[in-house]
Amino acid sequence: MSTATALQLCLLVPLLGAAGIVAARRRPNLRESITLLTAATLLGCVLAVLAGFLHGDVPTVLLAEPVPGLPISLRPEPLGVLFALLASGLWLVTSVYSIGYMRAKRESHQTRFYLCFAIALFGVMGVAFAANLLTLFVFYEVLTLSTYPLVAHAGTPEAVRGARTYLGILLATSIGLFLPAIIWTYSLAGTLEFTPGGVLEGRVGDAGAALLLGLFVLGIGKAAVMPVHRWLPAAMVAPTPVSALLHAVAVVKAGVFTITKVVIYIFGLDFLAGVPAERLLVYLAGFTVIAASVVALRQDNLKRLLAYSTVGQLSYVVIAAMVLTPLAEIGAALHMVAHGLAKITLFFTAGAIYVASGKTRVSELDGIGRRMPWTMAAFAVGALSMVGVPPTAGFVSKWYIIAGSFQNDLYFVLVVLTLSTGLNAAYFLPLIHRAFFRSETVAPKYDHGEAPWPMVAALVLTAALTVAFFVFNGPVVDLEKSIVGKS
Amino acid sequence: MEHLQVLVVVIPLLAAPLCALLPGRRVPWLLATTVSWIVLWASALLALEVREAGVLTYELGGWAAPWGIEYRLDAASALVQLLIGVVAAVVLPFAGTSAALEIAPERQGGFYAALLLLVAGLLGITATGDAFNVFVFLEISSLSTYLLIALGRDRRALTASFRYLIMGTLGATFYLIGVGLLYAMTGTLNMADLAERLPAVADTRTVHTAVAFLVVGICLKIALFPLHLWLPNAYAYAPSAVGALIAATSTKVAVYLLIRIVYTVLGVDFAFGQLAMSSVLLALAVLGMLTASAVAVNQPDARRMLAYSSVAQVGYMVLGLSLASVAGLTAALLHLMNHALMKGALFLAMGCVAYRLGGTRVSDLAGLGRAMPWTMAAFVAGGLSLIGVPLTVGFVSKWYLVLAALEQGLWPLVIAVVASSLLAVAYVWRVVEIAYFRGPARDGVREAPWSLLLPTWVLVLANFWLGVDTRVTVGLATQAAQALIGAAP
Numbered sequence: 001m002s003t004a005t006a007l008q009l010c011l012l013v014p015l016l017g018a019a020g021i022v023a024a025r026r027r028p029n030l031r032e033s034i035t036l037l038t039a040a041t042l043l044g045c046v047l048a049v050l051a052g053f054l055h056g057d058v059p060t061v062l063l064a065e066p067v068p069g070l071p072i073s074l075r076p077e078p079l080g081v082l083f084a085l086l087a088s089g090l091w092l093v094t095s096v097y098s099i100g101y102m103r104a105k106r107e108s109h110q111t112r113f114y115l116c117f118a119i120a121l122f123g124v125m126g127v128a129f130a131a132n133l134l135t136l137f138v139f140y141e142v143l144t145l146s147t148y149p150l151v152a153h154a155g156t157p158e159a160v161r162g163a164r165t166y167l168g169i170l171l172a173t174s175i176g177l178f179l180p181a182i183i184w185t186y187s188l189a190g191t192l193e194f195t196p197g198g199v200l201e202g203r204v205g206d207a208g209a210a211l212l213l214g215l216f217v218l219g220i221g222k223a224a225v226m227p228v229h230r231w232l233p234a235a236m237v238a239p240t241p242v243s244a245l246l247h248a249v250a251v252v253k254a255g256v257f258t259i260t261k262v263v264i265y266i267f268g269l270d271f272l273a274g275v276p277a278e279r280l281l282v283y284l285a286g287f288t289v290i291a292a293s294v295v296a297l298r299q300d301n302l303k304r305l306l307a308y309s310t311v312g313q314l315s316y317v318v319i320a321a322m323v324l325t326p327l328a329e330i331g332a333a334l335h336m337v338a339h340g341l342a343k344i345t346l347f348f349t350a351g352a353i354y355v356a357s358g359k360t361r362v363s364e365l366d367g368i369g370r371r372m373p374w375t376m377a378a379f380a381v382g383a384l385s386m387v388g389v390p391p392t393a394g395f396v397s398k399w400y401i402i403a404g405s406f407q408n409d410l411y412f413v414l415v416v417l418t419l420s421t422g423l424n425a426a427y428f429l430p431l432i433h434r435a436f437f438r439s440e441t442v443a444p445k446y447d448h449g450e451a452p453w454p455m456v457a458a459l460v461l462t463a464a465l466t467v468a469f470f471v472f473n474g475p476v477v478d479l480e481k482s483i484v485g486k487s
Numbered sequence: 488m489e490h491l492q493v494l495v496v497v498i499p500l501l502a503a504p505l506c507a508l509l510p511g512r513r514v515p516w517l518l519a520t521t522v523s524w525i526v527l528w529a530s531a532l533l534a535l536e537v538r539e540a541g542v543l544t545y546e547l548g549g550w551a552a553p554w555g556i557e558y559r560l561d562a563a564s565a566l567v568q569l570l571i572g573v574v575a576a577v578v579l580p581f582a583g584t585s586a587a588l589e590i591a592p593e594r595q596g597g598f599y600a601a602l603l604l605l606v607a608g609l610l611g612i613t614a615t616g617d618a619f620n621v622f623v624f625l626e627i628s629s630l631s632t633y634l635l636i637a638l639g640r641d642r643r644a645l646t647a648s649f650r651y652l653i654m655g656t657l658g659a660t661f662y663l664i665g666v667g668l669l670y671a672m673t674g675t676l677n678m679a680d681l682a683e684r685l686p687a688v689a690d691t692r693t694v695h696t697a698v699a700f701l702v703v704g705i706c707l708k709i710a711l712f713p714l715h716l717w718l719p720n721a722y723a724y725a726p727s728a729v730g731a732l733i734a735a736t737s738t739k740v741a742v743y744l745l746i747r748i749v750y751t752v753l754g755v756d757f758a759f760g761q762l763a764m765s766s767v768l769l770a771l772a773v774l775g776m777l778t779a780s781a782v783a784v785n786q787p788d789a790r791r792m793l794a795y796s797s798v799a800q801v802g803y804m805v806l807g808l809s810l811a812s813v814a815g816l817t818a819a820l821l822h823l824m825n826h827a828l829m830k831g832a833l834f835l836a837m838g839c840v841a842y843r844l845g846g847t848r849v850s851d852l853a854g855l856g857r858a859m860p861w862t863m864a865a866f867v868a869g870g871l872s873l874i875g876v877p878l879t880v881g882f883v884s885k886w887y888l889v890l891a892a893l894e895q896g897l898w899p900l901v902i903a904v905v906a907s908s909l910l911a912v913a914y915v916w917r918v919v920e921i922a923y924f925r926g927p928a929r930d931g932v933r934e935a936p937w938s939l940l941l942p943t944w945v946l947v948l949a950n951f952w953l954g955v956d957t958r959v960t961v962g963l964a965t966q967a968a969q970a971l972i973g974a975a976p
Contacts, residue, residue, distance in 0.1 A: 064955045066883055138877045152924055160924055167916070175909050183901060187893045 003052030004059040007074050007129060009045045010084065013038060014122035018115050025111040032099050035114050039092040042121065046088045049076050049129075054479075060131055070192070072138065075131035077194065078483045079264075079333055082476065083257050084128035086340050087250050091121055093458045097348055098241040100454035104355045107239060112149055119146040120246060127254045133182050133192040133266065136258060137174070140222070143254055144170045147246050151238040162237035169231040170221045177219030181212055185266060194261060196483075198268020209267070210277030216262050217281050222255025223318055226288040229311045236303040240351030243303060248310060248343035253336050256317035260332050263321045264483060273324050282322050286416040288315040293423035300361050302350045305427065306343065309386060312420060313339045319413055320401045326484035328404025331397050333480040334473065338393035341466045342385035348459035349379040352451035357444050362431060367440035372450050376435045378463035383428035385466050388421055393469035492545045492558050495529040495568065496614050496624075498522060499607040507600035512592060516583045519599040523575040526606065530565070530572035537565040538966070544616070553680045559616030562967035563820065567613045567743045569963075570824050573949075574735040574831050575606045581942040582728035585838050589640050589726045598638060598726075604631040605732065609740045618666045618752070619676045621744065622659065625708070628740075629655045632721075632733055639724040641846070647720035654707055654717040661704030668697035669752075681752050689757055698762060701748055708741035711768075711805055712775025715798040719786075722794035723847075727838030730790060734797055735831035739823045742804045746819070749808070750971040759811045768809040773903045776802035780910035784917065789847040790837050792914055793830065796873065799907055800826045806900065807888050814891035816968035817961070821887055824960055825872075825880035828953065832869040832946035836862055839935035839943060849918060854926025856919075859934045863922050865947045870915035872950040875908050879954040883961070 001009075017038025024031040053076045061074040098117075102110050123146055126139025144167065152163035186192055189199040204212065221228045235247050263272060272278050292312035299305035316339070320332035352375045353359055353368065369376040385392035398417060405413035450456050469476075502522045509515045537543060537560055545558040560568070582602065590598045608628025612621050633655070637648035670676055672693050673684040688694055703714075710718040718738075722730050749758045759765040776799045783795035800822070807819030837847045839862040844851055856863045872879035885904060892900040934940075953960055 064878065066878060066955055066957055067886055067961075070886070072878070134877060141876065149923070155924060160920070164920070171912055171916075172909060175912065176905060180901060180905055183889055183893070187890070 001048055002059070003049055003057040003076065004061050006045050006048035006052060007059065007061050007076060010042065010049065010125045010129065011074075011122060013042045013045055014118045014125065017042075018118040018122070021111060021114045021118060028110065031111065031114060032095075035095050035118070036092070038118060039088070039095045042125075043088045043092055046081070046084045046125075050081050050085060052076070053078075053081055063135075069190075070134055070186075071132065072135045073131040074126075074129040074135070075194075076129055078479050079257065079260060080128040080130070082333055082479060083253060083336065084125055086253065086337055087121065087124045087128070090245055090249050090340065090344055090462070091117075093461055094241055094245040094344070096454045097244070097351070097458035100452040100458075101239065101241050101351055101355060104452050104455075105239070107153070109153065109155075113153060113239070116146050116149045117242075117245075120150070120250060122146075124250045124254060127257065130194075132194060133185065133262075136261070137179065137182060140178075140254060140258065141171075141174060143222075143251060144174065147242070147251060150242045150246065151235050153239055153242070154237065159237045162234040165234035166231045169228060169234075173219050173221035173228050177215045178221075179219070181215035181219050184212055184215070194265035196265065198264075198266055198271050200267055201271040206275050206277065209272070209275045210280065213263075213267065213272070213275075213278060213281060217259060217284070217318065220255050220258045220262075222251055223259050224252060224255065224288075224311045224314050225285055225318055226291060226311070229288065229292070232311055233304050233307045236301075236307050240303070240347060240354060243306075244344045244347035244351065247307070248347050249340040252310060252314055253340060256314050256321070256332070256336060259318055260321040260329070263324070264329060269324045269326075269329070269484070272322075278322060278324075282319055282410070282412065285315040285318040285322065286412060288312065289319070289416050289420045290423070293420055293427070297423065297427045300363055302353070302360055302362055302365075303347070305362060306346050306350060309424070309427075310339075310343055312424075313343070313386065316397075316401065316417075316420075319416070320404065323401070323405045323408055323410055323413060325404040325407040326481075327400050327407055329484050330477060330480045331400030331404050333483070334400055334476060335397035337476060338385065338397040338466075338469060341393055341462055341469060342382045345378050345382035345459055345462040345466060346386070348455065348462060349375050349382065352455045352459060355455065356448045356451040359444075362434075364442070365431065365435050366438040366442075367435070369436035371444075371448060374450060374456050374460055376432075378459045379435070380432050381463040381466050383432060386428055387424045391467055391470040393466045393473075396470055396473050489545070491529050491533060492543055492560055492614065493547065495526055495533065496607055496611045498525060498529075499603045499610065503600040503603040503607065506603055507596050509596050512587060512595045515596045515599040516579075516586075519603055520579045520583065522603060523572075523579040523606065526610065527572035527576040530568040530610075533560060534565040534569045534963070537562055538963070541970070553675050553677045556620050557616040557677055557679075558614050559679070560614065562963060562970050563743065563746065564613040566820060566824065566963045566967055567740060568610060570739065570827050571606065571609050571613070571736050574732060574827055577831065577942045577945055578728050578732045578735070578835070581731070581835055581838065581939055584936055584938040585727045585842055588842060590638055594638065598635070601631040601634045602729070602732070604628070605635065609736055612740050612744060616678050617676050618669070618678055618681060622663050622666060625659050625662065628737070629659060632737065635729040635733075636721050636725040638729070639726050641724045643720060644724035647717075647724045651717045651721045654714075658704045658707030661700045661707065663704075665697045665699075665701030665704060668693050668700065672697070678747070678752050682754060685753065686757070689761070695762070698753060698758065698764075702745070702764065705741055705745045705748065709738050709745060709801055709805070710798055711801060712771055712779060712798060715775070715779065718798060719791050719794040722797065722834075723788055723791040727834070727841050731831055731834035731838060734793070734834045735827040738797065738801055739827050742801065742808070742819070742823055745805070746808050746816070746971065750816070755811050755972065759809070765809040765811055768805050772802040772806040772809060773900065774802075775799060776806070776903060776907040777910070780907045780914070783914045784910060786914075787849055789840070789849050789852065789918055790834065792849070792918070793833050793837065796911065796914065797826075797830055799911075800830070800873075802907075803885070803888060803904070807891060810891050810895060810897075812891060812894060813965075813968045813972050814887065814894050816971060817964045818884060818887035818891045820964040820967050821960060822884035824964070825884045825953070828880055828946055828949050829869050829872040832865060832943060832950060833873065835939070835943040835946060836866040836869060839865075839939045842935050842939060843932050844929070849921060851929070852918060852922045854922070854928030855932070856923035857926060858928035858932045861940050862935050862943070865940075865943045866922070867919055868947045869950065870919065872954070874911045874915060877954075878951065880950050880960075881954070883954055883957050887961075
């Protein structure tokens with residue numbers, strides 16, 4: 001199979017899966033088998049693209065050209081391959097988890113749920129492999145629209161309200177800021193292709209470049225840089241598998257991935273380094289990191305706490321991208337993976353706790369570690385990775401980001417990261433302590449043990465991956481080195 | 488074949504009385520549908536010929552040009568004719584089922600006769616090269632429209648029709664006064680001839696007055712903000728098929744007429760340079776885009792909402808033409824076609840809803856996502872095109888419009904286009920949310936029959952097909968724009 005075919009299959013497979021899911025709507029077992037099969041096939045296709053890419057086969061696949069000079073086309077590139085790999089791999093794990101979760105909770109509209117998931121993955125693949133900004137924008141919107149029904153899944157007034165906030169902010173920022181930024185870029189550069197070294201150098205003044213970057217950073221609302229972060233806590237009304245895959249990995253990573261691509265391939269590191277006002281956006285992202293952690297400290301709802309933690313962690317990636325040194329760019333890519341693995345583990349555990357015990361609040365978790373040892377052990381691994389303690393994935397990426405900011409003498413980043421580490425520890429460690437070392441103050445409504453086995457298997461696997469990434473991050477670093485063109 | 492240029496108007500004109508005389512429901516419908524397909528075939532042939540030859544002329548009755556009536560077909564008019572042909576050929580099959588329910592049995596023949604007259608009138612406006620002849624066809628199409636709107640099931644259709652009658656007659660009269668004044672100054676009614684003779688007398692108060700009457704009269708027909716008040720009710724309460732047909736074609740033909748008068752007869756330099764008309768039109772277009780979109784967000788009736796959206800979309804077209812550049816004019820003509828496709832599809836989808844529910848109140852749409860999946864999917868697809876999502880026609884024309892604005896460094900216009908698109912998201916989404924996330928639907932509501940769905944989906948698919956493969960539409964629009972700007976003295 002050629003790389004070009006594999007690339008097209010990456011888009012086609014989720015769509016075919018979606019069709020299959022609808023066709024099998026009356027037979028749940030067949031439907032879930034199709035989901036698993038689709039996820040596995042998709043992972044295979046992404047691996048095929050990776051294999052081809054490593055052999056130097058980098059095709060451009062033209063899908064359509066609505067306006068001359070504005071093609072809708074795909075091309076693999078290190079950052080995108082990594083993102084696609086992360087999303088498709090975790091989709092497989094999440095599918096196993098979802099089956100346990102959705103059946104245990106006896107949720108309604110399960111066909112719509114699996115269908116929208118498949119379409120969302122179609123969007124993610126398009127975002128990951130987009131060869132230019134317009135293509136990326138199209139699939140970015142596919143991702144926004146396909147995840148709306150997932151957020152509104154419960155159909156309660158609260159869910160519909162949360163989903164409206166979700167959609168409103170994401171659409172308003174993407175159409176109101178991101179799209180004008182794309183149009184502006186096109187009118188300056190005459191192209192929207194992702195080009196190593198950027199396309200804007202020498203075509204726009206300092207003030208213009210800073211304003212344009214600002215439009216991108218705030219317009220790409222999925223990156224949840226304050227003040228456009230409110231959609232993420234609002235999205236927590238969704239079923240937990242959705243929060244896990246989409247709002248810890250796919251959707252939010254699509255945001256920071258897009259920002260990183262814009263910084264590297266549209267502006268270019270060298271050009272942006274000469275724009276002084278670029279620092280303002282580093283400060284904004286730094287503020288987001290700290291403020292989100294402070295808000296997280298005060299959350300009692302476990303999922304909302306995790307959501308605010310995500311807001312903070314996403315801005316790590318944004319900061320890393322805008323430190324503008326090769327090491328920090330690698331750190332950005334690594335942190336996408338590290339945070340993805342750890343945060344999906346945390347959401348999986350939150351869902352497992354909810355399914356097993358019906359608890360959603362931090363204050364109710366006293367002593368739960370004895371009833372659900374596997375789940376809470378996985379939680380501890382995820383939490384430690386958030387803080388950045390070895391031997392977990394979070395340590396590796398933080399290391400690269402800090403090393404990168406030293407290269408550029410950006411001590412502000414150092415301060416932010418240190419402070420944030422302290423704050424992360426301050427809200428995660430008491431939780432672990434509570435779960436393992438305190439005794440149950442209130443007896444649960446019913447006696448319970450672990451959640452259904454597919455859920456436990458999934459969360460143990462992702463926790464193991466979080467630890468494994470600490471050791472085996474070499475291939476990822478090697479892969480990402482080529483984006484910055486230095487060894 | 489040389490007579491095709493005039494036959495395309497004459498055939499529906501002659502078929503109309505025949506329709507009125509035919510008994511029953513099926514026969515008049517069959518005749519009207521056949522005629523609409525002949526019109527489509529003829530207009531497609533003519534468009535092909537124009538692509539080759541540039542301009543086709545035909546002297547009616549063999550009388551030479553400035554004295555006799557000349558039919559003149561260039562890229563711009565061929566494009567609009569083709570558009571009317573396509574929309575008519577899709578809407579008339581739709582009317583077969585929808586009108587059977589909405590129109591009293593004894594009025595069926597008259598209904599199809601009026602539809603054909605409307606089509607003939609619109610085609611005539613585009614076919615002729617004579618300013619007075621335009622007025623005649625304008626009245627033919629308008630009178631049949633008043634009649635058709637009044638046939639709506641809702642009693643409010645009567646007041647809507649009456650209001651349109653008053654405003655439409657005012658517009659036509661203004662146009663006639665304008666043409667009369669020009670005739671008094673130049674002694675000719677032929678557009679090409681007028682264009683030659685006008686510069687000599689351009690600086691007189693009479694000509695200035697004539698221009699004012701002409702433009703205001705046509706803008707009434709376009710429903711350019713703030714002259715749009717007749718439109719929302721007319722579109723909302725007309726029978727489904729009629730709503731779709733006039734929403735897709737009437738205002739578009741009026742926009743075409745404005746382009747024709749400004750660019751061919753008056754000349755860009757005179758109209759926009761000396762009279763500074765472009766800044767007035769531009770301001771009104773932007774105001775219309777924003778206010779009408781904002782008003783659309785809170786409409787209780789889905790078709791009224793679409794009608795307000797039409798007022799906003801007309802703003803895009805007027806905006807494009809008031810930029811007075813090839814790029815701007817291309818964008819205006821493109822949007823003229825593309826908007827017809829999307830609004831046609833949306834109105835047909837709402838026609839399917841009305842067929843089952845008897846109306847299109849937004850609150851009644853709850854649960855339709857499940858009860859009428861194909862209809863609502865068509866609405867969503869049309870809505871995406873209306874918003875301007877890439878890979879739909881809506882994106883293509885908005886992109887050209889934005890580029891045309893940027894070409895002249897008009898940044899605020901880009902912001903206005905984006906803001907208006909955001910409002911479109913808001914009003915489309917409101918319907919989607921109610922249809923898919925509130926429910927369940929009323930008992931016994933089923934999917935619309937395929938005879939309604941098929942035409943609807945033809946237009947929906949056209950939205951996507953022409954949004955990806957833009958060679959034909961952009962080619963025609965660019966050719967038309969270049970010819971119009973080149974023809975300006």
